[in-house]
Amino acid sequence: MKKRKWLLLFMFCGALFFIGRHTVYMLPVFTAGAAKITCSCYFVGKRTLSSIQSDELSHFPLNMNKIQIDKESESVTASLFGLGQRKAIYREGVGCTLVVEKSEEEIRSQKMSIPLPLPYDPDTLQWPLGNLIDSAVFQEPKYQTIKEVAAKAFLEKNPTKPVNTRAVIIIHHGHIVAEKYADGYTSKQPQLGWSMTKSFSNALIGILVKEGKLKLTNKGLLPPWKNPKDPRYEITLEHLMNMTSGLQWDESYFSWSPVVEMIYTKADMSSFAASFPLQDNPGKKWKYSSGTTNILFEIIKNATGTDYHLFPYKKLFHKIGMSQTMIELDASGKFVGSSFGWATPRDWARFGLLYLNEGVWEGEQILPKEWVKYSRVPSPQAPNSVYASQFWHIGSDAPSEIPADLYYAHGFEDQRVIIIPSRDLVIVRLGQTHFENFEWNDFISSILVALEK
Template structure:
């Protein structure tokens, strides 16, 4: 109470002196440091908001630093200076324990501590009321195929690229010019930070470039591109006859008589048209539902499933990471219900990643053991390209149908309340408000925070991967210019061009 009163300038001096006698000078010094620290915070952050959002900030810092170092293999200084620059300015610091493979993060030197722990093939997880270590032993067993000789197998299942020249009609100069633009930094105050670009034409890599410090071996965080992978995993369960997306989701929390949420279908969850309340805007609101769920909750799906319904299904579009976490829970309950946690963790690797050659891919778990299908997948740029190629090939890889027939078409079908969105993919088919006006209408994309894109253009046999760390990417990254520039280099011309 004293701390809050001092911070809010409500405590009289006599009260402060009396309380110092009670708490002691040591604690008083800490209090003074705390007050000064809060006074130094940016003006846009009021104190109550900071008190609510500080655990989100330390959780974000611990998680990003842990994954950046132990999953991506990056240098801590690079992570602090780029990915965590805002945290650094807001007086959040971290400590890496390389022996325990963990990271502690604090605000103002000692407050709001959060810890992230590296869990092997499960990536990094925040240690929030964490399960016993025995629970995580499933991650000690490599979940990828250790026998696969990916480096000596031909693309796309392996990494050996053909030595033949690219298609004779590809405009190499136009292609290189567009990549030069993508990696340029015209306004240093607003860095673009493109880290990787790959362009596929007709299934082959025709362009690949990385920023300094990154390579074909680097795992990149896809953020919300992971949602599109979650959609694919739902599709696989549909193909196996284990799910019907047009049936209601079977959450016990929604089965109370009269609860309208009991009628929400998996299809409506995939389309973000369930009508469930969820505040996604974590950039404008530091303590939004998304930030609170991702960085302070043990069980993310348990947080999301409690959200009330604010509109009838298919009446309102509401982009929601909480909704995708409900899909992640459905996947876990469907797979784990007939097996074990180990079987569940192995499911995406055995049924999707290995069949595409995506052997770097990791979907990290929340502290309850559910994969964070809303945003925590890491993979190399080539593996993200392999995923895009699956969709460009209508769900078939290496002559094997991975996704059920018609699933790709379904994923690209506009959602009734918002035709710019499909089933966890962004679409370009809305004639009244086209997302990328200079690109073909059949284009669709997995899109993640800070400018992560898998852009698929079936009519042009083209898949484009762009990975980076662009703050406010809608202002600082022109995806329409980038994609249309690449398509101008492709052999087949469209009416739009």
């Protein structure tokens, strides 16, 4: 065992050498990533350490980390061969935060309003606001077939490249017609959506537009951009929504890059992202950017003031029954809207159902009347029409059997909330598909075929 450990250390050092001049920066990134994901999966996701090590920490170099969980202080530390130690701390109601650029004491002393529990018990109310499911509603053969399709999403065709599906929910005509979980996961267990969190910004911005606090044509969106002589003054809210701001950015995760620096080394992620200069004229080119979404959350912060930490819960999550949803904070106390949204599979499904219903929930117009229609129109700057307004779209080169109106929230390792208005359908699939080998077209096509029976 000792021999193997030293061999791995030698390989790790060799790998770092070949990374290049940013080697010194990558070591704490590896440990920060291990500390953060372990903390969140353990304290928010209610997972065991062995489960986390088998999945999230199973690949090099994360599997080289030494992990220490302190249940008393609710924190996790990670280090690689005693080097680059990083810590993440858990706070009730706001999740896990990396200790970077601020002390643990500073972070823990932050004052903020934490959302109160729902005034009702979801387990006593019918779906979709509550968790009671009428299993007798759909007994038609086609729904039995859909249950079989859902079960196939958990099959492993190649044990060396597992798809690792953890949850599937299929909603037709507003009802859950299929729901399945992997061993060790339940309907009440929050799961990380990664970049599916970005789509929350679409709803929150929409609510602020409805309230008259924001307009898509607004310019000079942040204090450093308010001078008309600053080229960033011309960036509109719509540019940010469509990922066409023109800001310099690199979304590479496997070497030192702005997104890696932001997520794993910066206390104030949105201010860091907003500090970059223009690379292109606003509205001219599409560039996917987690930094852009964190800037959107900075704009949400400025528009909501002292209500900031309660705003997503009061105006969105709790209104539509998303009782176990959370967006974690960075070390400055701001939402990490690009990446760190947690929700139960049913909560993710509720979010999709809100969009399927054109922003209406139990008779209340949560989003502006034309907002969902606007969100479904792909940006002309996005390649093959695949993106707009913090949602992904099926694109112009999709297979013919996939409906052209399909759009979805998408997260790392193939988390998706898929909305297909023409079929009155929402599909949620959560997992940890490290090899990008989940067969989406076959999965969606099988569901559509079943519905036609």
